[in-house]
Amino acid sequence: MASAAPVANSSGAALVTGGCSGIGKALAHRLALRGYPLLLVSERSDRLETAAAEIRTAHGVLVHVLCLDLARPDAAQELHRRVQTLGLEVDILVNNAGIFFFGEAADAPTDRANALLQLQVVTPSLLCTLFGREMRERGRGHILIVSSISAWRDFPGIAYYGSSKRYLRGFARALRSEMGVHGVGVTCLAPGPTATALYGTAPETLRRGRQLGLFLEPERVAEVGLQALFAGRAECVPGIINRLLAHAAALTPQWVVDTIRRRASWLRVPQR
Numbered sequence: 651m652a653s654a655a656p657v658a659n660s661s662g663a664a665l666v667t668g669g670c671s672g673i674g675k676a677l678a679h680r681l682a683l684r685g686y687p688l689l690l691v692s693e694r695s696d697r698l699e700t701a702a703a704e705i706r707t708a709h710g711v712l713v714h715v716l717c718l719d720l721a722r723p724d725a726a727q728e729l730h731r732r733v734q735t736l737g738l739e740v741d742i743l744v745n746n747a748g749i750f751f752f753g754e755a756a757d758a759p760t761d762r763a764n765a766l767l768q769l770q771v772v773t774p775s776l777l778c779t780l781f782g783r784e785m786r787e788r789g790r791g792h793i794l795i796v797s798s799i800s801a802w803r804d805f806p807g808i809a810y811y812g813s814s815k816r817y818l819r820g821f822a823r824a825l826r827s828e829m830g831v832h833g834v835g836v837t838c839l840a841p842g843p844t845a846t847a848l849y850g851t852a853p854e855t856l857r858r859g860r861q862l863g864l865f866l867e868p869e870r871v872a873e874v875g876l877q878a879l880f881a882g883r884a885e886c887v888p889g890i891i892n893r894l895l896a897h898a899a900a901l902t903p904q905w906v907v908d909t910i911r912r913r914a915s916w917l918r919v920p921q922r
C-alpha cells in the first residue's frame with residue numbers, strides 16, 4: 651500500500667502498545683515510515699526486540715522497547731513513569747494491545763476476564779489520561795484507540811471482548827470532544843476480521859481467509875487507520891464490507907442474533 655504524508659515535524663515519539671505483532675506492528679512500521687521515533691510496549695521481550703530490529707533496519711528510526719504486562723492494575727502509571735525516566739515526549743499514543751476469548755461470560759476463567767478488562771478498559775483509559783494531559787499542555791498530539799466492529803452491537807459469546815470494545819469506542823468519542831479544543835486529535839480505529847494471531851487461527855485458515863477476502867491484511871488496516879488519524883477523523887472502519895457489516899449488525903434485531911446463535915453449532919452453545 652502506498653505510503654502517505656505527514657512526516658514527523660517534532661522530536662515527539664509514537665508509543666504503540668502491542669507493537670510487536672499484528673496490527674500494532676504494522677502501525678509501528680507505518681509510523682516509522684513517517685519519521686516518528688517509536689516506543690513499542692508489550693509483554694514478550696523476544697518479540698519486541700525482533701520487531702524493533704526489523705523496524706530500525708527498514709526505516710532507520712530510533713526504536714525503544716519496553717516490556718510490561720499491560721493487564722497489571724498499575725500498568726498505566728508504571729508505563730508513564732518509565733517513559734518519563736527515558737525522557738521521551740509522546741506525541742502519538744496508540745492504544746492497541748488486546749486479547750480475545752470466545753465463550754459465555756458465565757464460563758469465563760476469572761483471571762482471563764480480569765486481564766481482558768484491565769488490558770482493554772482500565773489501562774488504555776488511564777494512558778489517555780496520563781499522556782493526554784501532557785499533550786493538552788503542549789497543545790498538540792494524536793491518540794489512536796483500537797476498538798473493533800464488534801463494538802456496533804452486543805454479541806452473545808463475546809460479552810467480555812465486545813463490551814470492552816464498545817467501551818473503547820464510547821471513550822474515544824467523549825475524549826475526542828474534550829481534547830479537540832486543545833489541539834489533540836482522537837480517532838477510533840475499528841477493524842473487522844484481520845489476519846493476525848489474535849484468535850489463534852491456524853496459519854492455513856488465515857491464508858485461505860485472506861485469499862477469500864474474509865480477513866484484511868494488518869498493513870492495510872494500519873495504513874487506513876493512520877490516514878484517518880492524521881486527517882482528524884473521529885472513526886475509521888477499514889474495508890467497505892466491514893463498514894456494511896458493522897451497520898447491518900447494528901440494525902439487526904437481537905432475536906435474530908439469538909436465533910442464529912442457537913442454530914449455529916460452531917458457536918458452541920451448550921445444550922441444556
Ligand SMILES: NC(=O)c1ccc[n+]([C@@H]2O[C@H](COP(=O)([O-])OP(=O)(O)OC[C@H]3O[C@@H](n4cnc5c(N)ncnc54)[C@H](OP(=O)(O)O)[C@@H]3O)[C@@H](O)[C@H]2O)c1
Nearest residue numbers: 668671672673692693694719720747748798843844846848
Ligand atoms: N485481528 C482482528 O481481527 C481484530 C479485529 C478487530 C480489532 N482488533 C484489535 O486489534 C488489536 C491488535 O490485535 P491483533 O489483531 O494485532 O492481535 P495480536 O497480533 O495478537 O496483537 C496483540 C498485541 O497485544 C499485546 N498484548 C496482549 N496482552 C498483553 C499484555 N498483557 N501486556 C502487554 N501487551 C499485551 C501482544 O503482545 P505480546 O505478544 O507481547 O503478548 C500483541 O502485540 C487488539 O486490540 C484487537 O482487539 C483485532
